[in-house]
Amino acid sequence: MNDKTDSRIPRGVWILGGVSLLMDISSEMIHSLLPLFMVAGLGASALVIGLIEGVAEATAQIVKVFSGVLSDYLGKRKWLAVAGYGLGALSKPLFALAQGVGLVFTARFIDRIGKGIRGAPRDALVADVTPRHLRGEAYGLRQSLDTVGAFAGPLLAVGLMLLWANDFRLIFWVAVIPAVLSVALLVFGLREPPVRDPAKPRTNPIRRENLRRLPAAYWWVVALGAVFTLARFSEAFLVLRAEQLGIALAVVPLVMVAMNLVYALCAYPFGWLSDRISRRALLAWGLVVLIVADLVLAASDGWPLLLVGVGLWGVHMGMTQGLLAAMVADSAPADLRGTAFGFFNLLSGVALLLASVIAGVLWDTLGASMTFHAGALFSALALAVLLCRPGVRAAALPGR
Numbered sequence: 181m182n183d184k185t186d187s188r189i190p191r192g193v194w195i196l197g198g199v200s201l202l203m204d205i206s207s208e209m210i211h212s213l214l215p216l217f218m219v220a221g222l223g224a225s226a227l228v229i230g231l232i233e234g235v236a237e238a239t240a241q242i243v244k245v246f247s248g249v250l251s252d253y254l255g256k257r258k259w260l261a262v263a264g265y266g267l268g269a270l271s272k273p274l275f276a277l278a279q280g281v282g283l284v285f286t287a288r289f290i291d292r293i294g295k296g297i298r299g300a301p302r303d304a305l306v307a308d309v310t311p312r313h314l315r316g317e318a319y320g321l322r323q324s325l326d327t328v329g330a331f332a333g334p335l336l337a338v339g340l341m342l343l344w345a346n347d348f349r350l351i352f353w354v355a356v357i358p359a360v361l362s363v364a365l366l367v368f369g370l371r372e373p374p375v376r377d378p379a380k381p382r383t384n385p386i387r388r389e390n391l392r393r394l395p396a397a398y399w400w401v402v403a404l405g406a407v408f409t410l411a412r413f414s415e416a417f418l419v420l421r422a423e424q425l426g427i428a429l430a431v432v433p434l435v436m437v438a439m440n441l442v443y444a445l446c447a448y449p450f451g452w453l454s455d456r457i458s459r460r461a462l463l464a465w466g467l468v469v470l471i472v473a474d475l476v477l478a479a480s481d482g483w484p485l486l487l488v489g490v491g492l493w494g495v496h497m498g499m500t501q502g503l504l505a506a507m508v509a510d511s512a513p514a515d516l517r518g519t520a521f522g523f524f525n526l527l528s529g530v531a532l533l534l535a536s537v538i539a540g541v542l543w544d545t546l547g548a549s550m551t552f553h554a555g556a557l558f559s560a561l562a563l564a565v566l567l568c569r570p571g572v573r574a575a576a577l578p579g580r
Contacts, residue, residue, distance in 0.1 A: 192305065193306055195370045197326065199302075199369075200326035202365065204330045205329040207330075208440070209333040210272065211436075213341070214275070214284070215416045218284060226544050227543075230540020230543070231537060234536030235285075236285075236288040236289055240295040242526055247296060249518065257304055258370055261298040261302045261305065263297055264299070265298050268295060268359060268362075269356070270294075271287045271294065272359050273353070274290070275287050300522045301518055303517075306322055306509070307514075312510065316502065317451050318451070319502035319506045320450060320454070321448050323443075323447040323451070323502040327497075328444045330443065331439075338437070341433070390519075398508065402527055405508075405528045406530070408562055409531035412555070413539040416536075419435055420548070421435075425482060438490050439497075442498065444498075459507060463503060463566060466503075467563040468563065470555075471560055477490070478548075
């Protein structure tokens with residue numbers, strides 16, 4: 181496991197990436213259409229959408245704390261991940277059945293609880309099966325495969341919208357199929373390695389003496405991840421921006437196709453790069469890209485500028501998301517990785533809820549441009565925190 185001459189990504193990472201790919205095809209077929217469905221079909225406002233998205237995503241991040249802790253306590257991660265993906269699959273039919281915002285919220289809530297249950301154990305599993313010198317690359321690969329699904333889903337949704345004359349509900353039913361396949365691949369395809377010595381007694385991972393084993397470098401990554409998330413609100417607002425610019429309803433999901441295509445193409449190369457250069461510098465450049473993306477989206481008045489802004493948003497995601505996960509894995513003890521990912525995602529979830537609510541309020545009161553200008557401002561503040569925090573050097577961060 182520690183042989184640095186072995187440059188092969190383990191089979192388990194490919195399996196976990198394939199599971200994520202299938203579930204993201206399912207989820208993004210629905211999520212790329214959901215803002216439009218709620219506005220056009222259910223009469224929801226941007227603030228309601230922001231609240232639903234923020235609460236749903238924050239719920240996912242909060243639940244990751246408990247699933248991560250439980251996976252460390254049990255020394256088992258796979259079946260928690262199976263339970264999470266199973267809940268995600270069970271939520272999909274509810275979107276097709278929804279006649280009001282209430283059931284949409286319920287479906288999103290169940291789906292995100294599933295995401296929360298699977299997230300920390302899955303991320304810890306990647307570290308469990310991967311040598312340290314390949315972790316940036318491994319997280320980049322898993323994120324890239326995940327994001328292939330995230331652009332294939334909206335692309336499939338666009339084709340079915342054109343084929344079936346904007347029949348949202350029928351498309352939501354089709355989305356159930358890849359979700360079920362995702363669960364099956366995880367159940368039958370992944371063999372879990374041992375996490376801890378079975379001879380050692382189980383201890384509560386969140387007892388004070390265990391939490392003290394999480395180093396200062398880890399807590400710095402947690403704080404950094406929360407600031408990053410505050411600067412980046414829900415991608416649902418990218419879809420609403422496209423609809424606001426008068427783009428045909430059936431092709432609006434192409435916005436998510438474009439963003440996730442760029443994200444998928446960037447995630448693995450930047451993951452590979454993060455194993456070889458300063459991770460702090462790469463994070464800083466990711467924030468610079470997000471600032472430019474927000475400014476372009478604020479100024480967009482049609483497809484050309486909109487696609488440039490959306491593409492830059494995807495570059496930012498590819499530069500930063502797998503990188504932050506690798507930094508968490510590097511800075512946490514092996515038997516506390518699930519707990520470490522859980523706390524990291526908890527603070528990120530709170531920040532995402534706050535960011536999405538702020539974005540919805542600004543959108544409804546001051547307009548779309550002000551929403552993206554505010555995003556650029558938060559990104560600039562996050563960049564200042566990263567670059568100017570006293571006593572923090574590139575070498576002090578995990579990985580570099």
